[in-house]
Amino acid sequence: MTYLQALILALIEGLTEFLPVSSTGHMVIASSIMGIATDDFVKLFTVAIQLGAILAVVAVYWKKFLNLNSWSFYVKLAIAVVPALVFGYLLNDFIDEELGNPIFIASVLLGGGILLLFLDRLFKDPTIHSEDEISPSTAFKIGLFQVLAIALPGLSRSAATILGGMQQKLTRNIAAEFSFFLAVPTMFAATGYKLLKGYHLLNSENIKLLLFGNIIAFIVAVIAIKSFINFLSKYGFRIFGWYRIIVGILILGLYFAGVELNVF
Numbered sequence: 001m002t003y004l005q006a007l008i009l010a011l012i013e014g015l016t017e018f019l020p021v022s023s024t025g026h027m028v029i030a031s032s033i034m035g036i037a038t039d040d041f042v043k044l045f046t047v048a049i050q051l052g053a054i055l056a057v058v059a060v061y062w063k064k065f066l067n068l069n070s071w072s073f074y075v076k077l078a079i080a081v082v083p084a085l086v087f088g089y090l091l092n093d094f095i096d097e098e099l100g101n102p103i104f105i106a107s108v109l110l111g112g113g114i115l116l117l118f119l120d121r122l123f124k125d126p127t128i129h130s131e132d133e134i135s136p137s138t139a140f141k142i143g144l145f146q147v148l149a150i151a152l153p154g155l156s157r158s159a160a161t162i163l164g165g166m167q168q169k170l171t172r173n174i175a176a177e178f179s180f181f182l183a184v185p186t187m188f189a190a191t192g193y194k195l196l197k198g199y200h201l202l203n204s205e206n207i208k209l210l211l212f213g214n215i216i217a218f219i220v221a222v223i224a225i226k227s228f229i230n231f232l233s234k235y236g237f238r239i240f241g242w243y244r245i246i247v248g249i250l251i252l253g254l255y256f257a258g259v260e261l262n263v264f
Contacts, residue, residue, distance in 0.1 A: 001042055003209065006212055007212075008030055009046060010216035012027065013052070013053060013220075015220050017158070018221065018224055018228060020158045020240050021244055022154050022156040024105060025251060028105055031046070040201055043198075047190065048214070049213040049216075050187045052221065053218070054187050054188055054191070056217075056221030058184065060180075061180065076134060080146070081143060082143060084147060087150050087151070104153065107154075112155050112156065113245035119163065120237055125169075128170045129171055134168075134170070134174075142168055142178065146161050172232055173232060
């Protein structure tokens, strides 16, 4: 992997991780076009640079995360992350297999895109307008939706948790913010697990690439998080639905054109 390739993947990670468009689907396309899809370190890299995106959430919402007096915030995150930790461990082999299945990923992208086209119409009249109003039981139910992203690679963790939040009567902005918060323990656990499994791939050069990738992902994710909330307030989810449909069709086109799409 070159630094240019690392830059491209890190830009994609930072931009798409917190949008409901599936960072996995974009990694499928980018890694395949660059011809590095089957490299073991690339597979580790695409997961490990999530750490930069995680730190971006903490940086943007640092007052929330560093408010040690707000124990309810940490309790709700701990409750919400339990389903993902349990099912992520149990479904690990399935995930590794299906993340290399472009037809599966493309199908989930298309289905999720169609759902986003109608999301604002499906969940009207929200009753929860701030994070403080989210109860522990509501947080757990949103965490259950996060499992959908684990079982259906290509759905997008962000899309699944935002869907769960809106189903639980959160406004779309609060649902998006809680999705960001929930990403921190979830992605930290996933990144740590993958690094432990792939530590043998880490040499001095690869560590430099990871540091570089995480810095880029951090910077881009900070911008993406702030921009997403503003965009969502004005325009809703329809544009993301159409975008997902286009990406799904593109993956299918690459697959049937004979391009190697086995990323993970």
